[in-house]
Each structure stands twice: as structure tokens, then as C-alpha cells.
Amino acid sequence: MALDTAPELNSLGFAKPPSETRVVVAMSGGVDSSVVAAKLAEEGYDVVGVTLQLYDHGAALAKKGACCAGIDIHDARRVAEEMNFPHYVLDYENIFQDAVIDEFADSYLAGATPVPCIRCNERVKFKDLLETAKDLDADCMATGHYIQRKMGATGPELHCAADANRDQSYFLFSTTPEQLAFLRFPLGHLPSKDATRELAAQYGLAVADKPDSQDICFVPNGNYASVIEKLRPGAAEPGEIVHADGRVLGTHEGVIHYTIGQRRGLGIGGLSEPLYVVKLDVDAKQVIVGPKELLATRRVPVREINWLGEGKMTDKAEHHISVKVRSTRPPREAILRPISETEAEVELLSAEEGISPGQACVFYETESSRILGGGWIWRGY
Template identity: 85%
Template sequence: MPLDHPLNSLGFAKPPSQTRVVVAMSGGVDSSVVAAQLAEEGYDVVGVTLQLYDHGAALAKKGACCAGRDIHDARRVAEDMGFPHYVLDYENTFREAVIDEFADSYLAGATPVPCIRCNERVKFKDLLETAKDLDADCMATGHYIQRKMGPRGAQLHCAEDANRDQSYFLFSTKPEQLEYLRFPLGHLPSKDATRELARKYGLALADKPDSQDICFVPNGNYAAVIEKLRPGAAEPGNIVDIDGTVLAQHRGVIHYTIGQRRGLGIGGLADPLYVVKLDVDKKHVIVGPKDLLTTRTVPVREINWLGDDAFDSKTERHISVKIRSTKPPMEAIVRPLSATTAEIELLTPEEGVAPGQACVFYDSDSSRIFGGGWIWRGY
């Protein structure tokens, strides 16, 4: 094959038919479209779906990704498009790497984001290694994010459609993983465009609803899942003000989150009170006025840096950060303390910063993502 063969759509200097790509298929519309599109383009597609739950387990809710119905839907897409499809049992891996940490973090008073850990520890680690074992040239997913080539290698960029952008959940992608990964949907203008492609390829699931909430948390009821995973964890205690005065009793710290106002059972006060801190050791839910939720300083650890230069304590960086998946990035100053820890100064104070959430770094002047880390101490 000549060395000057033009690059195919996945960036390889060879025909699609000679390019093997493993597609991580959750059974949803997005990953199904990726698989169908690559198969239509003539790539050597291998579909892989992870079974993350026992089909009879109460943890999985109807419509959750990687559960029974979705496995069936992924298999049907593979059959219709004519490429092989495999289901891998990752139940134990998922429980150990994601669910157990979720439960333990919640019990410690944090607000974890298990979807990030799933991408980091399961999909982009174990599944990616499986793709390499299958002699694939790359692995493709249905995430809404973009991979662009820069002068020093692959870069991570936000999706074209800001409403679908999933950069908050993918900040921990390592540079070497980014070299191997592909995200064919990141450039699309909207989810409607993805569904239109599904109809073009004749996929029966073109109008299938998106998954909502955390896949193993039915109806967003975190506390119920924690009680199932850790029986007896919801021990009662006191709701106290910042001076330690007991205002009411609660039925378990796991039922509360930083910034919560409703459902505290302390109505009738002159001014509204919010949860400002959770003291797990004392079993205290600490409440106070709204201004106590506001902070400018956010400590971050376990930083994954995706910039071109080294992340060290000598360089103060003016970038944008996102501390919630649903809010736009805000201007900030990052002051590195080590290769993996930093103090973030928000130029505009933010309410309800909670330990266990992610702090994702963005270039203020472009769509590039510089990585991020984990917020580790509450305020």
C-alpha cells in the first residue's frame, strides 16, 4: 500500500475496509448511529456492549444503558448492518470500580459523579484494552465531544452542540487513550441530526428516548440505592445551625446534599436556611444562610492535565472551569500545588461547591479541554 494513501475519516492512511474499529455500543441511539455510519462507510466494525448488571438486579432501571433491553437493541443494529457484536460481562468490574466507590463517597458526605468513573475505569480502560486485544486500530464511542489533532498530538475539544457537550464527564481521559479514541458525533449540530442519521440507516431505535440520571440509580433516588448497597447506612442525627444549635432531626445524612433547601423540616424561620456542610462523623446536617454557600476558592486533586506543557507549581494559569455539568464554564485562576493538585480561584463566586464533584478545565479562547480534577473539600 503506498505511503501517501489519503487519510480515511478516522485518520488512518489506509482504506476503511482495512481499518478495524471497535464501537462501544450502549444500545442507545448515539452509539448505534456511530456503528451504523462506520459500517456504511466500509470500516471493519466490531460492536461491543458491556453488561454492567445482572438482568434481574433491582439496581438497574428500565431504559438504563448497558441493561437487558439495550443489549438487545445493540445486537439488532449489528445484525441489520452486518457486523459482529459481542456482549462482555463487566458486572464485577463495574461494581468494584464504580458502584462501590459511589456508595462509599456518598457515605463520606461527598457528591460523586459515577459516570466519570465509568468512562475512566471501565470504558476507556478495560474496554479500550479489549479493543486492542481484538487488533482494532481505534475505538469509537457515541459521546458528544471532539478529538482534534494539534501540533503535539490529539486534543480534546467541546462538542459542536453545547447542549449535548459531554466534556464534563470525559475530562479524565488520558493523552494515550485520546490517541486511540474516536468520537464521530462531536461535530454534529444537534441530537436531531443524530436521529436523522438513525432514520437514514433504517435503525428501529431512531426515536428511542435518551437515558436519564445515573444508570444504576432508579428515578434519581440516590439514598435508596445507598441503603440497598450499604444496609443500615442511613443513621438518624441532628440538623444543626452553624453554632451547633439543634433545629430538627434527620433520618440519615445520605438524604441531603450541599445547597439543599427543601425538605429540611425546619420551616417557620425568619430567613431560609440551606445545607452548607455535612458532618458524617457527628451525623450532623449543618444549615445556614445562603451566603455561606458562596466561595471563590476550590481545592482540586487527582488532576488529569491535557495541556501541551507540564502542569507544575511554577505556572499560574488563567482558564475557564466548570464545576457542574449543567452550567457553562466560568473564568478562574488555577494555581498548581503539585503535578496533581491545585487551588482554583473563581473570579465570580459560586454557590454550593461540593466535594466529590468534578472541576473541569477549559481554554478560555477556544473549545479545547485542558483536563480537570476532583473537588475534595467542602465549604
């Protein structure tokens, strides 16, 4: 009697040939997503490339170092032609404006330091674009993000990329279990970005040496204040620069020109001690500065939590985890104390400096590469 055997899975985890597996690839026009599309096409998958036009085509074309810009749409289309799969450009300008840019402007005016790339993944790419992929009868959607999807005991889990220098887990913590079931990240296991570029050269892609995108796509040269002033004319109001001890040290042209932890460009010279922005009081129109030690904090209130761990976050009174409070900093050991299913307090075992409302606080398992979710830091200290 023959024994039943489980059907062999293809590289995307489906029990059927690649040719019968349709995958929508989110193509930004950069080398990463181009390699994903080319790799899957080479493996024989039914690939459909989709690129989002997120803001005005003409203005985007003139902006160097951005993703989803005019030249990037051209590059994505060229890759699709080279690898012989269909490619579509979707106009998401209004969606992007409503879901990402408007909140970015309002958050800055409220004294926060937002991370629009996370909102773009959460509200545009992994929501509207993912639904479009399903409408195209895709089995899954693949992206060029450096992160890993691994199967665990209870389903797919989100894990850090093999290359810690390229890991994008901070920007993907809000990916839900339902989205994770449909998503694939073919680059997450690669040892380095050089390996990605080698694949691009192997496939003969014209974007093999294309530079990585820099800064936020709709913020030229990292000048946030100029963008806010265009989006919300007249919203920036002058006020006082005040020392934490109450001394008025000078004036400013708008709170939007400052961020928590900033030291340079404060406009208050002639002082013997180095001063940092320690708080932004929007209501009083004050930029509050003080010595570096005032930036340190151990307690971080977090809300809008997306939990990716086992069971419910509230199943335990405490979770001993590691957290990132900024994308450029390594995870630090912490204790997570749930308040509700979407709100918690994080206690850092060692103090961090420059924690700002509007930034993300991302949760990691301490003894593995697994991401347990995260949330948004929501008030000053």
C-alpha cells in the same frame, strides 16, 4: 521527478482504506452509539460492536431510562444484525461493582456527591474496554459521546462538542493522552441531537426515536439514598440538623439523604428564612444549614488531576483558564495554581454556590473549545 505525497487519511485518521481499518464501537444500545456503529459500517469500516453488561441482567431489564440495561443489550444486538457486523456482550458486572458502585456508596457515606458516570468512563469504558478493543486488533475505539478529538501541534486534543447543549466534556476530562490517541468520537461535530436522530432514521435503525437515558444507570428514579441503604445496610445513622449559628433545628435519618445546596425536603418547617444545606459533617452526623450566601465560595481545592494541556501543569505558577464545577453550569473564569502534578487550588474570579466535594472541576482554555483536563473537588468549606 515525482514529488512524494502524504497518503490520504480515511475519516478515522488512518492511511489505509476503511475496509482495512478495524474499529470497535462501544454500543450502549442508545441512539448515539447505534448511529456511530451504523455510520462507520456504511462507510465500509471493519466494525465490531461491543456492549457491556454492567449489572444484573434481569434487574437491568426492569429499569427504564438506564444505559447498558437488558433492553439496551437487545437493541445493540439488533442494530448489529441490521448493519451486518459482529456484536459481543461482555459481562463487566464485577468490574463495574468494584470500580464504580462501591466507590459511589462510600463517597456518599463520607458526605461527598460523587459522579459515577465519570468513573465509569475512566475505569471501565476507557480502560478495560479499550484494552479489549486492542486485544481484538482494532485500530481504534469509537463511542457515541458528544465531544471532539482534534489534531494539535503536539498530538490529539480534546475539544467540546459543536452543540453546547449536548457537550459531554465534563464527564470525559479524565481521558488520558494515551487513551485519546486510540479513541474516536464521530458525533462531536454534529450541530444537534436532531441531526443524530435523522441519521438513525436514514440508516433505518429501530432505535431512531428511542428516548435518551436518564439519571445514573444503577440509581432508579434518581433516589440515591435508597441505593446506598441497599449497598451499605445500616450505614445511615440519624443525627441533628443544625443552623450555621449553632441552633439545633431538628433531626434527620442519615446524612446520605442530603446534598450541598439542597433547599427542599429539609424537614424543618416553620422558619421565616429560606435555608440551604451548606455542609455535611459525617463525623458529627450533622446536616448544617444556613442562608444562601454561605454556599458561595471562590477557592476550590482539586486533586487527582489529569492534565491535557501543553507540557506539565507545574511548568507555570498560574494558569488563567475557565472551569466547570458542575455539569449543568457554564464555565467560569478562574486561576489554576498547581501544588503538585496532580493537585492544585482553583480560584474562581466570581464566587460559585453549592460546590461539593466529590464533584469534578474541569479545566477549559478560555479562548478555544479545548479541554485542559480536570480533577476532583476534595474537601468541604
